[in-house]
Amino acid sequence: MVDAAVIGLGYVGMPLAQAASRAGLSVVGFDIDTSVVADLNAGISHVDDLQDRDVAEMLALGFSATSDPGRLSEADAIVICVPTPLADDGGPDLRHVEAAVATIAAQLRPGMVVILESTTYPGTTDEVVRPVLEADGLIAGRDFHLAFSPERIDPGNREYGAKNTPKVVGGHTQACTDAAAAFYGRFVDTVVPTRGTREAETAKLLENTYRHINIALVNEMARFCHDLGIDLWDVIAAARTKPFGFQAFYPGPGVGGHCIPIDPNYLSHSVRARLGYPFRFVELAQEINSTMPGYVVRRAQDALNDDAKALKGSTVLLLGVTYKPDIADERESPAVPLARQLVAHGATVLYHDPYVEDWRALGGEIKRVDDPLAAAEDADLTILVQNHSGYDVAALADAARRLLDTRGVVPVNERVQRL
Structure with a gap:
């Protein structure tokens, strides 16, 4: 048996597996890309935040990578860290999540903890993940534990990593939250429980929507400040001297990465699809930044x-x-x-x-x-x-x-x- 299985060995899954391994947990990593699996087992890293020596350290601590789904049955906890790119309709493309959940369902056993970390719209854990896992008769909150915990990996950040970044956790039931929090508590310094999965899902979207909108604000200011002959960079430097009520954001040539250009759209899409009206701040910010x-x-x-x-x-x-x-x-x-x-x-x-x-x-x-x-x-x-x-x-x-x-x-x- 192993303590944890991580599905998806990319920018999110590998730092998570590293933190768990360093804390003494036995960890197996699962990925459908056999070349990634082979490289990792040979001590070769493919993500920025881990060097080859880091992977070698993980291997020495007992980590192994696999493309064999049967290995998942050995795990007490399974964490889903697969990509959720933007679909054509503006919502998340859940094909990777759905494939991972179907793989887990075939290996699910009583007592397991299943946690989704992939960023998505509110309700995914309960509406997409849970029905598949319960299809063969096991019930979330009774026979196994189900939770959502948003990834907060910031590639290239040398100050905050998987261990010292607070971990938000929301379970299908209180028992699910407690089980997931206990799992993360073994290798993360601070665990922050929420009322449920939807609150945890929405917390991640709020974090990145906040950044998206404030970046759009300074990007729009950059345009008119230039036209007015005002040095916006000097303006921001002056404003940030205020010790309260202000956080500095900076203009740039656009937004990039796996979060800021993508995640706010999940929230905007969910609001439109479920409630029938726009999330105007997000849509305006997207227009400005794009x-x-x-x-x-x-x-x-x-x-x-x-x-x-x-x-x-x-x-x-x-x-x-x-x-x-x-x-x-x-x-x-x-x-x-x-x-x-x-x-x-x-x-x-x-x-x-x-x-x-x-x-x-x-x-x-x-x-x-x-x-x-x-x-x-x-x-x-x-x-x-x-x-x-x-x-x-x-x-x-x-x-x-x-x-x-x-x-x-x-x-x-x-x-x-x-x-």
């Missing part, structure tokens, strides 16, 4: 106009194409629609990113440069899209013919503009 790459293109045109150049025929260098600094994760990166629109306007686009050797945006037609300083000297316009810590932004600003800084880290001068 148009930021286009706004950056217009600013690029203006910057080139200052040199009496057109965007068409100009060479534009993009620095940093991942969705956040110092990781290789490209999911939903705003660099993709930015590059697409620049190419559509006739620009020749090049890129550099220390974490991305082969960028498949636009079918891989955008070429990588090896030396960003030399490329900035040659390009008609350089756009700092992502501020990786390895970039010497002062040197890049000196080298560039003209630079558009979307991250507010380069002092403005006659050749440097900030978003």
Whole structure:
């Protein structure tokens, strides 16, 4: 028998498995991707937050990866950490969750704890997961425990990880909440129980909707502050000195990652589908944030106009194409629609990113440069899209013919503009 089985060995599942293994739990990881399983069992990591040495440590502690669903029957607790991408209708695509639940149902036994961590709309645990698990006669809350606990992994965050980030837990019954909380309590510092699964599901959506809306606020302010000749970055620096009632958010070329561009849509879709009216804040925020790459293109045109150049025929260098600094994760990166629109306007686009050797945006037609300083000297316009810590932004600003800084880290001068 093992203490825990983790289904889905990606950005969420692997840090969870690592924290549990380090706390002394016996853990098996399940994934349908046999190449991922083989790499992990060979001590090779495929996610940013874990190095090969971390996987080797997990293996030494007894962790193993498998594609054999029969191994799930050995687990006292099973945690579902599979992707929930956005479906065509704006809601979550639950195919991975449904497949995982069907796999668990075939191995379910009395006394098990089953926990869904994949982000989704309120009601999924009770309406989608529970009926499948109960189909053969076992009842949630009586024969096995069922709960939802939203993942809160922040890739690249060196301060907060699976162990010291508080874990929200909501069960189908109070006994389910208690069982899931006891499981997480073995390797997570703080467990936060909620009234039920729907509250836990909605808590995750509120967290990311809050960020989505506030990012949209400063993105819209960036536009009119530029038109009014106001330095928004200086405004934010001044406002954040207030010790209460204000949290700083910053503008950028768009939002990216596996949460902010996706999760608020689950809540908006659920409200429309169930209640018949819009979640207006979310839909407006989505509209504003999704148009930021286009706004950056217009600013690029203006910057080139200052040199009496057109965007068409100009060479534009993009620095940093991942969705956040110092990781290789490209999911939903705003660099993709930015590059697409620049190419559509006739620009020749090049890129550099220390974490991305082969960028498949636009079918891989955008070429990588090896030396960003030399490329900035040659390009008609350089756009700092992502501020990786390895970039010497002062040197890049000196080298560039003209630079558009979307991250507010380069002092403005006659050749440097900030978003």
